[in-house]
Amino acid sequence: MKFKREVTHVIFFDIEYYVPKEYRNQPGLKANPYLDGSFVIGGVFQRYFPIEDRLEEKEEFWIWDMEGRDTTEQEKNLLEKIYLYFRESWTRWELLGGDPRLTEPIVAGFGITRLDIPVLFARSQIHRIAEPERLYDTYFKLRHFDLSVTSAPMIPENRNPNVLAPVSQNWAVKNLLRDGERKPSGTTVWELYDVEEYKSITERTRGEVELARRVYQELRKIRNGLPGRP
Template identity: 80%
Template sequence: MRFKRGVTHVIFFDIEYYVPREHRNGPGLRANPYLNGSFVMGGVFQRYFPIDEKPEKKEEFWIWDMEGKDVVEQEKNLLEKIYLYFRESWTRWELLGKDPGLTEPMAVGFGITRLDIPVLFVRSLIHGIAELERLYDTYFKLRHFDLSVASAPVLPESRNRKVLAPVSQNWAVRNLLGDGRRKPSGTTVWELYDAGEYQAIMERTREEVELARKVYQELRKLRNGLPGRP
């Protein structure tokens, strides 16, 4: 992997996904991008240049801010904006890197490989946001750094020490940042959306991105403190 000052960057992000009432009681992950009536509500995104220790301003896109005669058109317009945000990262990599061996932009967040990235890809595919190959390149050629997985080896396990598995955001934040406050499940955003509590959704998602940045930096600090590290 090769890195370059001013070009190498990560994208901290978190999206919120709406699941209709009739699909909320199933087991496990209930956010399925192929479910009728489900849609991306929006998300918060922030580029961060780790070599320079330089964060850019957070950007956010929300379905209630989009034009459109219905939620279908609004989601399409929302996904176009999110897609262009990620394309900008690829453009920077292609034009400013000037090195075909430079490591691709990195997407960082909790559970992004299980939910956020697949959902953005599938919903964008359904809406025809771009050519299939282009969509795949945009979302799956990113370097995915899922904090639920990356945090697991450095956190205590009290249930079964023989199992190494992804951890929850609450567990990572509690053990890495010393913050014992338990955040409500991500499913609470469905009720907030139904109630029109959009501000609460936005504030929650901004905090998710801020926590992702702090956990990433704490993991980097732990990595750099290992024996043999400069």
């Protein structure tokens, strides 16, 4: 992997996805981008340049801020803005990087490989935000740093030591940041949206992105304290 000042960066992000009431009692992951009546609510995004240890300001995109006659049009406009945000990262890599061997933009967050990235790709494809090949390049050629996976080897497991598996955000935060406060499930966002508690949704999502940044930096600190390779 190859890195470069002012080009190599991590995007910490978290999106919120709406699941209609009739699908909320299904087992397992309830968010499915092909369910009727489901849509992207919005998200918070923040670029971090690790070589310089520099953060850009957070950017937010929310469906209630979008123009449109209905939720369908609003979601399409929302996805266009999110897509352009990621394309801006690719433009930096292409124009400022000047080297095709340079490591691609990195995205980091909890569960992003299971939910956020697939949902953005699928919903953007449904709305024809760009050609499928372009959407795939934009979202799946990023370097995915899923904190649910990368945190797992750093956390002791006493009950099932033979199983190495992704961990929840709460478990990672509790063990890595020594924060015992349990964060509410992401499913609470659906209920908040139903009663138009938009401020609570934005505050929650900002907090998710902040936690992702802190866990990332804690993992880096642990990695840097490991003995060097022989």
